[in-house]
Amino acid sequence: MRAGVAIPACRAAIAQAPALRRLHFQLGRAYDRQGANQDAYLAYRRAADLGSAAAKVNIGILYHQGRRFEKNDGKARAWFRDAAESGFPEGMYCYATALDNGIGGMADAQGARAWYAKAAERGTAKARAALVRLEIDGTGTGARCD
Template identity: 80%
Template sequence: MNPGVRRLSFQLGRAYDRQGTNQDAYHAYKRAADLGSAAAKVNIGILYQQGRRFERSDAKARLWFRDAAEMGLAEGMYCYATALDNGIGGRPDGAAARGWYIKAAQLGTLKARDALVRLDIDGPGTGARCD
């Protein structure tokens, strides 16, 4: 893996993303993801979830979030938890969401702590968002 190319590809994806050229953003993020960038996987998941000028697929978003979570990225853990919590791309799973929220919170993700409190109070379907 070449971390310089990975970082450059990720930054190029961000630039395209800001311009709203989401197909180009996807390709740049995909290259970064293929080189091991968990952050690029989160951003690909967000592209699929939002579907603006891009294919909308909650199921694909959930898979990308899961991959980033399993790589140990706190933001990936949070995004995967929101998908599990809110039934994005599959059935809701409050127990699994709780586990991923806890992992993300342990890594310092404050929004994961907030979502965990809402999950404890209201159950699955907290409306927590990854974007």
């Protein structure tokens, strides 16, 4: 993605169709690629407010990574949970990684197992792999959402 080209194109598209969450999400991705994390957050937030579970995952990642943005694992975990509860497989996986690795709260093997299983049922291969590691090693598998 060429962020310098994508940002004005996304803005122009949003001016034409401001209620399309996909456009706000793509604008967030362009800002994210550029390293403009506060702008990425605002665009993702608008997409999330319009119902984008993918945007919720990306907001969680921004909070978890804290690159030129507020680092807050509690908020990351909450955004991942919201995306998971909406039925989005990547959100399920990310929430499971937070539960597995104690990101933003206590580790929860039972919860991690349940969410990894839900994500795996929906075809998320990395969730199947993490589920196996969780069964063998217990919590703290190091599975990552990013």
